[in-house]
Amino acid sequence: MKYFHDKIEKKWQKFWADNQTFKASNNSDKPKYYVLDMFPYPSGAGLHVGHPLGYIASDIYARYKRHKGFNVLHPQGYDSFGLPAEQYAIQTGQHPAKTTEVNIATYRKQLDRIGFSFDWSREVRTSNPDFYKYTQWIFTLLFDSYYCKDANQARPISEIIPLFETEGNLPLNAVCDEDTPQITAEEWNNFSETEKQEFLLKYRLTFLSETTVNWCAELGTVLANDEIVNGVSERGGHPVVQKKMKQWSMRITAYAQRLLDDLQGLDWPQPIKDIQTNWIGRSEGAHLEFKIQNSTHKVGVFTTRPDTIFGVSFMTLAPEHELVAEITTAAQKEEVEAYIKATAKRSERDRMSDVKTISGCFTGAHAEHPFTKEAIPIYIGDYVLAGYGTGAVMAVPCGDQRDYDFAKHFNIPILNIFKDVDISEKAHEDKGNTIIVNSDFLTDLPYKKAFKTVIYEMEKQGFGYKKINYRLRDAVFSRQRYWGEPFPVYYKDGMPQMIAKEHLPIRLPEVENYLPTSDGKPPLGNANTWAWNVEKAEVVSNDLIDNKTIFPLELNTMPGWAGSSWYFNRYMDAHNTEDFAAAEALNYWQDVDLYIGGSEHATGHLLYSRFWQKFLYDLQYVPKKEYAKKLINQGMILGESAFVYRLVYTNQFISKNIFKKLLSNKDLSSKEEKLISNNWNNDIKGLMYQSIHVDVSIVNTSNELDVEAFKKSRKEYKDVEFILEDGKYIVGREVEKMSKSKYNVVNPDLICEEYGADSLRLFEMFLGPLEQSKPWKTSGISGVYSFLKKLWKLYQIGDNGIAHISEEEPSKESLKTLHKTIKKVDEDIANFSFNTSVSSFMIAVNELTQQKCNHRAILEPLLVLISPYAPHIAEELWEKLGHKGSISTVAYPEFDAKHLVESNKTYPISFNGKMRFTLDLSLDLSKEEIEAAVMADERTQKQLDGRTPKKVIVVPGKIVNIVG
């Protein structure tokens, strides 16, 4: 009986579904193990072969853990809110929920075909109201919390109100807005209700504030920093500008230090940890205040080099700095205003790309040096960013290249405060071995000492203190979009009010138009039924708004990362209607043991989700402060694009090798030359050609183009002429990212159709190390496909469908092959080195075929080893061996070292480290005996050619090396 993947795979996929084979239980005597994939956004394009890579790896691991006796949770779901569905809705008027539904169905079908062992009974969808009910609830929890620096955790905001009432905010050590004023109890008590709420917003972990945001006009929404790549939007590549808007933000900065510290304990890839560390960007320094002469104002600055304070010769403020207007002198007013106007015009992108040009403007004002009391001119300049630190710097031109360049440009004096350092050419930015001079009480101190001393002195005199600054910004949480979670928020007297948990979810309203309203409100502004009736606790028509019991609801929606920031907890108890997950379920599953997904989420999802987990941990809703112990980033599978080469202004397409000859100006055969039109010959060196992507599906594995299919692919190709080689048109190849626009997408469905899911699974693993990116080459799949056929053959299935199997004791060689494989595969899985275990399966099957092994004692355990990788064939053969039911929880075979014990070793005999020949020797021999045996060998004498070796290194069981 031959191997037919098609029938087998359908049969077992049905069996698994019918029997709920992979349904996980929330209580079990077995130890738990939670394997999680980053859930997909179901795009309209469906899956290509790159998508399942991580899923296959995690599935192998999950299946392996089941064999090893674990209660495995291996769920899957959909991150189903997002921009593409909405863009599509805008274009076609189709409701995003509808297209999302269709896309999910496609995804599910594609995933099922690959034979994953997901527990689909726990499926989640972020766009499902049963799910986003809890996303909304977590939002209200954040609103009702502040960050207490003393307890170093989030706490209910309600506990600070009594404090304000009795003592004001002075004793409160909490994270809050930079501009939070000090208030007394009296001031608080005299606040109106609205003022009180406004003040509390400065402390809440999610808060409304007027902030400078990244506005993307084409997408009609703001974007978070991680959604911008190279100054343009990640999705669509549209320009992004800075704009002031009232927005919801998440006070993630409160968690900066903990997000940094807890990276230590995570078994995550170092690059991800590095990226997060850089993104958080902790820097230690000092905050100090400079008095402004002839004014009551002070300018605060943050510096990492307070030790260079005596090198300060000017100050620079960001053009947007709020003090600029106040301190600018009448004489400088015109110039300053012109400069501000000019910089405001330049987009963020221009400012970023143009680092070289030095620009700025003197304000006419002077600050007072806190130690020397000398006057320091204050400039504005766009090299100072409003968003970092205080938006102002103390400029030390001798120690900072930017300050140096600025000083040179404006002819500001440069004071040298470094011992024996030449600063005539450039600033001296090194701090390691530098001694500070010309600096009053800091003179002759090295950097570290000076740093401590000056901070001590500043704190004593009261104009500065030690400060840790983070690059991490609070995360903007509002999106002016339709297809996202609505906020559980209504507005009373302009102040946001949360809707209680029992009234959630607040469902996304219907709108007839997904675009922003004509007066610039977000799409939810189009909804007619979008007001909150406080008494009835329901969403009602906007017409009823009276601002007494019926109030307008929030028009923004939440960003894409909202649902993904906590979904992993939901899988633990996906159908709970009372809580996001029951405490028992959370306590049972605890956290994710293995998380597999892409590294592109390093500063987005993987940071935000850690933040939410810590917050939920602080409120004691989850048992772990980090939700994923181990993270693996799968690499990208790249596509092999195919190209045809067209001569410009002609209808001719030239086959690759002839084209290459043309490019390198090699002689063409007269026959080839005749074929090519005169246009080209007139200007061979002009490289007048286009390389055009062709769809890889009309190119075979020998790079031969199906010319007829190509002609049919587009109208304009109908009458083209092909210059062939050997009667074929050969395409050029290049490795690129797999994408629709490059026509290099390979659909896993077609692979499953032709070679089967088991082949796809094995091949994706066999391509190379999981974490590396590597090109996809469909031609290579024949290797794993013939492996499966050989495996099948080994079980000698007769036409009656029964394996011809021996119950006798297998040979020593077969036992050795088996146990060698057990050991190797065990180690490989521990190292996530799935590519090498596929090759050891191949070796095992080749060896067992050679040995003509058909013994149950070998072939049964072998199936268990292979089952995580190629589960369908494993199930089928398991059945053919006479078993009922699934192989998926059969115990993993035990490795027994006794089968690998050897009596002989083939020693490599090397001379000066180069292996020259091998020698079979007993492992019982002593060092001396080995040396004697080697020296006695005639090949040794030949190598030595009469010389006497200086030294002979013998490592028993390993190697012999002769020096001399």
Add this chain to the structure above:
RNA sequence: GCUCAAGUGGCGGAAUUGGUAGACGCGCUGGAUUCAAAAUCCAGUUCUUUCGGGAGUGUGGGUUCGAUUCCCACCUUGAGUACCA
């Protein structure tokens, strides 16, 4: 610029604490089988060679009896970040 990762045959890659470089597979070459093809099987396949051998893991040094593996410098590629004070 800064931070990180990686450079091994025609290709994907292997070599777990330094110990036989190129496992396994693709591709290619030759052969068997076949009317033929597909499929299958067998042999070969780093380069070079005067067929004894010699060289070889991005480049140049170093440590070592021995280096793809450890150290230093450089080159190349990829990723992240970018006026962060």
